[in-house]
Amino acid sequence: MVSSSGTPSASPASVGAKRYELVTLGDELLLGLTANGHLTFLGAQLGRRGVLLDRNVTITDDADAIARQFRESWARADVVITTGGLGPTCDDRTREVIANVLGQKLVFDPAIEKAMEERFAAFGRKMTPNNLKQAYRFERGEVIPNPNGTAPGLWVQQDGKVLCMLPGPPNELQPMFVDQVLPRLAKLGLLLEREAYVQFRTAGIGESALETRLQPIFDRHGEALSVAFCAHQGQVDCRVSSPGGQLSYAQLEGIAAECAVVLGEDFMGYGHDSLAKICADLLRGQEKKIAVVETATGGLLAGAFTEVCGACKFFAGGVVCCSNDAKMQLLDVPECLLLQHGAVSAEAAVAMATGAAETLGADYALAVTGFAGASEGAGNANRVGSIFIALHAPHGVWSKKLSYPGPRSTVKVRAVNAALDWLRRELRRAEAGISLSDRRTGVMQ
Amino acid sequence: MVSSSGTPSASPASVGAKRYELVTLGDELLLGLTANGHLTFLGAQLGRRGVLLDRNVTITDDADAIARQFRESWARADVVITTGGLGPTCDDRTREVIANVLGQKLVFDPAIEKAMEERFAAFGRKMTPNNLKQAYRFERGEVIPNPNGTAPGLWVQQDGKVLCMLPGPPNELQPMFVDQVLPRLAKLGLLLEREAYVQFRTAGIGESALETRLQPIFDRHGEALSVAFCAHQGQVDCRVSSPGGQLSYAQLEGIAAECAVVLGEDFMGYGHDSLAKICADLLRGQEKKIAVVETATGGLLAGAFTEVCGACKFFAGGVVCCSNDAKMQLLDVPECLLLQHGAVSAEAAVAMATGAAETLGADYALAVTGFAGASEGAGNANRVGSIFIALHAPHGVWSKKLSYPGPRSTVKVRAVNAALDWLRRELRRAEAGISLSDRRTGVMQ
Numbered sequence: 038m039v040s041s042s043g044t045p046s047a048s049p050a051s052v053g054a055k056r057y058e059l060v061t062l063g064d065e066l067l068l069g070l071t072a073n074g075h076l077t078f079l080g081a082q083l084g085r086r087g088v089l090l091d092r093n094v095t096i097t098d099d100a101d102a103i104a105r106q107f108r109e110s111w112a113r114a115d116v117v118i119t120t121g122g123l124g125p126t127c128d129d130r131t132r133e134v135i136a137n138v139l140g141q142k143l144v145f146d147p148a149i150e151k152a153m154e155e156r157f158a159a160f161g162r163k164m165t166p167n168n169l170k171q172a173y174r175f176e177r178g179e180v181i182p183n184p185n186g187t188a189p190g191l192w193v194q195q196d197g198k199v200l201c202m203l204p205g206p207p208n209e210l211q212p213m214f215v216d217q218v219l220p221r222l223a224k225l226g227l228l229l230e231r232e233a234y235v236q237f238r239t240a241g242i243g244e245s246a247l248e249t250r251l252q253p254i255f256d257r258h259g260e261a262l263s264v265a266f267c268a269h270q271g272q273v274d275c276r277v278s279s280p281g282g283q284l285s286y287a288q289l290e291g292i293a294a295e296c297a298v299v300l301g302e303d304f305m306g307y308g309h310d311s312l313a314k315i316c317a318d319l320l321r322g323q324e325k326k327i328a329v330v331e332t333a334t335g336g337l338l339a340g341a342f343t344e345v346c347g348a349c350k351f352f353a354g355g356v357v358c359c360s361n362d363a364k365m366q367l368l369d370v371p372e373c374l375l376l377q378h379g380a381v382s383a384e385a386a387v388a389m390a391t392g393a394a395e396t397l398g399a400d401y402a403l404a405v406t407g408f409a410g411a412s413e414g415a416g417n418a419n420r421v422g423s424i425f426i427a428l429h430a431p432h433g434v435w436s437k438k439l440s441y442p443g444p445r446s447t448v449k450v451r452a453v454n455a456a457l458d459w460l461r462r463e464l465r466r467a468e469a470g471i472s473l474s475d476r477r478t479g480v481m482q
Numbered sequence: 483m484v485s486s487s488g489t490p491s492a493s494p495a496s497v498g499a500k501r502y503e504l505v506t507l508g509d510e511l512l513l514g515l516t517a518n519g520h521l522t523f524l525g526a527q528l529g530r531r532g533v534l535l536d537r538n539v540t541i542t543d544d545a546d547a548i549a550r551q552f553r554e555s556w557a558r559a560d561v562v563i564t565t566g567g568l569g570p571t572c573d574d575r576t577r578e579v580i581a582n583v584l585g586q587k588l589v590f591d592p593a594i595e596k597a598m599e600e601r602f603a604a605f606g607r608k609m610t611p612n613n614l615k616q617a618y619r620f621e622r623g624e625v626i627p628n629p630n631g632t633a634p635g636l637w638v639q640q641d642g643k644v645l646c647m648l649p650g651p652p653n654e655l656q657p658m659f660v661d662q663v664l665p666r667l668a669k670l671g672l673l674l675e676r677e678a679y680v681q682f683r684t685a686g687i688g689e690s691a692l693e694t695r696l697q698p699i700f701d702r703h704g705e706a707l708s709v710a711f712c713a714h715q716g717q718v719d720c721r722v723s724s725p726g727g728q729l730s731y732a733q734l735e736g737i738a739a740e741c742a743v744v745l746g747e748d749f750m751g752y753g754h755d756s757l758a759k760i761c762a763d764l765l766r767g768q769e770k771k772i773a774v775v776e777t778a779t780g781g782l783l784a785g786a787f788t789e790v791c792g793a794c795k796f797f798a799g800g801v802v803c804c805s806n807d808a809k810m811q812l813l814d815v816p817e818c819l820l821l822q823h824g825a826v827s828a829e830a831a832v833a834m835a836t837g838a839a840e841t842l843g844a845d846y847a848l849a850v851t852g853f854a855g856a857s858e859g860a861g862n863a864n865r866v867g868s869i870f871i872a873l874h875a876p877h878g879v880w881s882k883k884l885s886y887p888g889p890r891s892t893v894k895v896r897a898v899n900a901a902l903d904w905l906r907r908e909l910r911r912a913e914a915g916i917s918l919s920d921r922r923t924g925v926m927q
Contacts, residue, residue, distance in 0.1 A: 067535040069526030070712050073518050076540065081514030090512040091547075093540040095521065102536075208889045267515050329802075335788025336781030339802040343780025349804035354812075356801055357774075357784040359794035367799075367812075367841060396812060444653045 047226040048282045052087040055227055058114040059093040060106060062121040062131060063205070066095050074207055075120045082214060086223070087233030087278075098122065103134045111138065115198055116227055121205035123188040125167045132191070135202070136175055139195060143173040149180060153187050181217050185209045192221065199227065234265075234278035235289040237296060238305040240312060240458040244268045247275065247303075254295050258284065262292065270447065271454035272305070272312070302462050312457035313341040319464035320351040320401070325431075327460065328399035329355040330368060330389045332380065333409040333424055338453050353399035368392030381407050383436040386427035390436075394429040401463070402429040403456045407439075409448045424452045428459050430467070492671040493727045497532040500672055503559040504538040505551060507566040507576060508650070511540050519652055520565045527659060531668070532678030532723075543567065548579045556583065560643055561672055566650035568633040570612045577636070580647070581620055584640060588618040594625060598632050626662050630654045637666065644672065679710075679723035680734040682741060683750040685757060685903040689713045692720065692748075699740050703729065707737065715892065716899035717750070717757070747907050757902035758786035764909035765796040765846070770876075772905065773844035774800040775813060775834045777825065778854040778869055779894050786898055798844035813837030826852050828881040831872035835881075839874040846908070847874040848901045852884075854893045869897045873904050875912070 059079055065071050076093045083090060091114065096102045103122070110117050122131030136143050149172040157164040171188045174180050181190030181201075186209035191202040201218055203210045222228045239247055244266050255264055261283035267274045275296065277289050284292075297304045306315050320327055329338045339355030342348055356368060370388040378384040386404045394402035407424030422443070427436040437459070441451045504524055510516050521538045528535060536559060541547045548567070555562050567576030581588050594617040602609040616633045619625050626635030626646075631654035636647040646663055648655045667673045684692055689711050700709055706728035712719045720741065722734050729737075742749045751760050765772055774783045784800030787793055801813060815833040823829040831849045839847035852869030867888070872881040882904070886896045 064534060065712065066521065067525050067538060068529040069522040069524070071714075072522050076511065077514040077517050079514070080512050084513040089509060089542065091542070092551075093512060095538040095540075097534065097536070106537075208892075267510065269516075335793070336784035336800060336802065339781035340785060343802065343804075348780070352804060354801065354803040355781060356799065357781065357788065358799040359797060447653075 047087075047223065047229050049087050049229065049233060049278065049280045050282055051226065052228050052233075053089070053280055055088065055116060056091045056114045057083060057088050057116045057118070058110040059090055060110055060117060060119045061093060061095045062098055062103065062119065063095070064097050067097060075203075075205075075210065078207070078211055079118065079120075079214065082219065083228065085232050085234075086219065086228035087280075088228050100130045100134050103131055104138055107135050108138050111196075111198065111200070116222070117198070117200050119200070119202045120210060123171065123191075123202060123204045125165075125170055125187070131202070132170075132173060135200070139175065139193065139200070141178070141193070141195075142176045144176045145169075146172055146174045146180060149174065149189055152182065152189070156187055181213055183209055183213060185212060190218070192218075194225075199225065231286065234276040235286070235293040235307070236274055236276045236309065237293050237307050238272055238274050238310070239300060239303050240272045240305050240454070240461070242273065242300070242303040244273050247273050247300075250299055251275070251296050254292060254299065258292065262289075270450045271458065302465060305458075305461070311341070311344075312454060312461060314345050316457055316461050316464060317342065317345040317348070317351050319461065319468060323464065323467060325400040325464075326351055326353040326398070328353040328393040328397035328402040329404070330393040330402070331355065331357055331405040332359055333407040334405045334449050334453050337449055338403060338405055338456060341453055341457060353397045356393060356397075368396050381423065381425060383425050383427070383438065386425040386436045387429075387434050390427035390429035391434055400431055401460060403427070403460055404429075405452050405456055407452065409445045409452070422448050424448070424455075426452065426456045426459065428456075428463060430463055492532075492668065492674055494532050494674065494678060494723070494725045495727055496671065497673050497678075498534070498725055500533065500561060501536045501559045502528060502533050502561045502563065503555040504535055505555055505562060505564045506538060506540045507543055507548065507564065508540070509542050512542060520648075520650075520655065523652070523656055524563060524565075524659065527664065528673065530677050530679075531664065531673035532725075533673050545575045545579050548576055549583055552580050553583050556641075556643065556645070561667070562643070562645050564645070564647045565655060568616065568636075568647060568649045570610075570615055570632070576647070577615075577618060580645070584620065584638065584645070586623070586638070586640075587621045589621045590614075591617055591619045591625060594619065594634055597627065597634070601632055626658055628654055628658060630657060635663070637663075639670075644670065676731065679721040680731070680738040680752070681719055681721045681754065682738050682752050683717055683719050683755070684745060684748050685717045685750050685899070685906070687718065687745070687748040689718050692718050692745075695744055696720070696741050699737060699744065703737065715895045716903065747910060750903075750906065756786070756789075757899060757906060759790050761902055761905050761909060762787065762790040762793070762796050764906065764913060768909065768912060770845040770909075771796055771798040771843070773798040773838040773842035773847040774849070775838040775847065776800070776802055776850040777804060778852040779850045779898050782894055783848060783850055783898050783901060786902060798842040801838060801842075813841050826868065826870060828870050828872070828883065831870040831881045832874075832879050835872035835874035836879055845876050846905060848872070848905055849874075849881075850897050850901055852897065854890045854897070867893050869893070869900075871897065871901045871904065873901075873908060875908050 059076060061073055061075050066073050073095060080090050094106055094110065096106050132143055150169065153168055153172065154164055168187060174191055175193050178191055178193040181192055183189045183204060186204055186206055188204045190204060190213050193200040203213060223230050255262055261279055261281060263278045263280050265276045277292050279289060293307065331338045336357045342352045368389060369392045370385065374384055374388055386406050389404035389406060390402045393404060404427040405424060422441045424439045425436055426439060427434060439452060439455055441448045504521060506518055506520050511518050518540060525535050539551055541551050577588055595614065598613055598617060599609055613632060619636055620638050623636055623638040626637055628634045628649060631649055631651060633649045635649060635658050638645040648658060668675050700707055706724055706726060708723045708725050710721045722737050724734060738752065776783045781802045787797045813834060814837045815830065819829055819833055831851050834849035834851060835847045838849060849872040850869060867886045869884045870881055871884060872879060884897060884900055886893045
């Protein structure tokens with residue numbers, strides 16, 4: 038372990054000046070067979086601690102390519118993180134190649150062998166000889182234990198720089214990084230001890246409208262405050278930070294709280310919670326249940342709720358159906374209504390929501406019906422991208438028409454987010470005890 | 483346009499020797515806010531035409547970083563593809579920076595301005611002055627029209643190399659690359675005119691078992707044949723190619739056909755079709771419908787079917803529910819059965835599948851129930867990762883117990899794939915007219 042006596046004190050400015058490079062190994066990434074989830078995960082983790090990755094380089098598993106890239110990255114960066122290439126197969130020459138560039142030897146570490154043997158024994162399996170390759174570490178380096186797999190991570194401090202080699206499987210890499218690597222890097226002053234920014238999420242308001250409303254608050258802090266927006270499918274996240282360190286974390290929290298007041302219902306919450314998670318917390322708090330019925334979004338809305346831990350407590354169930362088919366009748370949607378107005382109509386959405394709430398015994402229900410993409414019979418006035426959503430609440434039922442441009446997958450996510458955001462607002466009002474007569478929402482049935 | 487008179491002839495070997503680099507721009511990628519979908523898409527597209535990307539580099543939007551990286555990539559590669567940085571905001575300096583490295587000037591192109599004006603007019607909007615930035619191209623370069631957005635792509639041939647700059651939005655980049663960039667690269671002999679490999683997909687068989695069964699076929703072709711496997715969640719794809727060009731495409735197709743015969747039911751199909759798509763085609767061919775009911779997978783199974791174009795033709799609907807709740811009764815699952823055996827049991831799965839088929843008027847039904855992750859009441863013998871699936875078919879109903887290690891998201895995908903694969907096999911047998919008595923599948927009710 039690095040001695041804590043010489044710990045440099047980390048500031049947003051000192052951390053921001055550090056150059057981090059992430060080297061991700063694997064032909065499967067370059068062939069588009071798997072997405073580069075390591076970049077998404079590690080980039081977000083480092084971002085929270087005040088580090089913007091300088092570069093991510095993805096290269097093939099070829100030994101020459103690894104040597105060339107590592108030499109280059111090691112020369113440029115303060116911290117180099119590699120992922121993958123620590124497995125037991127003969128292709129995995131990453132350790133050897135990098136040791137060579139560092140001018141280090143690999144040494145056999147009996148402690149790693151022992152940990153691996155214990156792991157194999159725990160699963161009732163015998164360790165094969167090729168696994169012993171994973172028991173080598175750099176002669177002047179450390180081992181980062183891997184509680185979720187055989188290959189440990191490797192850690193080297195040399196030339197005033199840090200090398201951190203992580204195993205490829207995400208369920209091994211992710212806890213190792215959070216539990217062991219982040220604290221090590223913080224100890225060396227290479228990232229902040231705590232979050233670098235205060236994030237809050239908004240929904241139902243565009244990025245420029247958001248900026249306009251919040252600008253007076255931001256203006257009071259001048260250059261001490263840095264603000265970043267990130268828009269995604271009906272939500273905009275806002276991060277306030279102080280890269281120069283003039284504002285404390287408590288002050289940043291105060292600024293975010295001011296924004297929350299100004300934004301009112303458009304303010305979703307602090308942190309990284311999803312719309313479904315926020316709805317779930319409100320539902321649990323009010324001891325209510327939600328049901329869903331969806332055509333165009335094909336299970337995505339139900340999936341958003343069931344992703345939340347302990348969904349059974351608030352999720353009464355979902356029905357996924359196509360237009361005009363049997364499930365509509367399952368939900369007591371009258372066939373004559375579908376024939377008269379069409380399955381993609383305000384009337385159908387309202388009947389679906391009410392039917393779902395009643396059939397599934399829920400207090401609230403969301404219905405989504407529409408044409409998310411082509412080839413779904415969107416020949417008439419209801420163009421592709423036209424969606425009707427309906428919300429059934431204990432005190433009434435409403436519907437809204439939405440219209441989104443863009444590809445099918447985008448339309449689906451936008452529709453789900455719009456439905457979730459509507460529910461969120463309704464639940465907030467219910468929590469605040471705002472009575473029905475105070476509202477002016479959509480078309481009431 | 484490049485003259486076709488000097489077209490070099492492309493072979494797998496000549497194409498494989500070309501160095502391609504992809505430079506993806508954007509802080510949002512390095513902060514993990516969005517996944518690098520451009521790498522996944524472009525890597526796969528190039529891979530199909532015999533190119534393994536040499537490197538993908540993701541850098542910040544900073545002008546110095548772009549200049550440094552582009553200089554380096556341009557020196558190393560035969561083809562450099564960039565994504566992003568072509569937008570109208572003042573941050574987007576990519577064009578200028580790269581023109582500077584290439585020693586070229588940017589020139590205003592009235593044809594681009596006209597195309598942009600027409601596009602804005604078509605949407606009933608007025609073009610703002612900052613958009614004019616997008617009307618500049620390299621003085622010795624070409625414009626790649628963008629039918630789906632304002633910023634055209636840019637194309638430069640210089641120093642015996644190719645630079646191709648693509649706009650960031652996927653719905654603009656993807657059709658532009660397929661329709662316009664691939665043909666240009668093929669014309670220059672920088673990638674193959676047709677697919678470089680024959681791919682077939684398998685399901686329900688592990689990678690090493692697959693290799694063992696197919697090795698005798700592969701051995702007959704020695705070094706002329708290259709075989710690559712890619713395993714993902716219960717499926718293994720196999721790609722056969724001839725990097726040296728000794729085997730023709732027709733010969734590769736013949737080898738894949740031999741593999742199909744040897745593999746029997748484990749063979750899913752040629753190409754890139756998903757399990758759900760293959761099931762959909764079989765269902766449509768037999769004029770049958772499928773219904774689903776799921777607890778642990780929370781809408782993922784319904785989503786797999788509704789992703790397929792024209793799902794209404796074969797998808798009778800889905801129910802997403804939690805254990806023991808009202809929807810079980812909606813599907814006529816007797817409460818006493820749930821109390822006696824538990825909702826995560828073979829008996830419950832069978833009753834759910836039958837209930838779904840009957841209630842939703844379907845010929846086939848799949849049920850998935852289980853514990854995909856922690857905190858779902860997996861306290862008893864049915865550990866986390868234990869899933870029961872059931873298949874209802876016109877001639878009977880069966881259930882199977884599955885057990886998967888790994889994180890919740892993996893367990894869910896594995897369970898969905900196992901269910902889909904079971905349906906696929908059953909539909910194949912029905913198509914082949916194999917009678918019920920010939921089968922030995924699972925536990926029959």
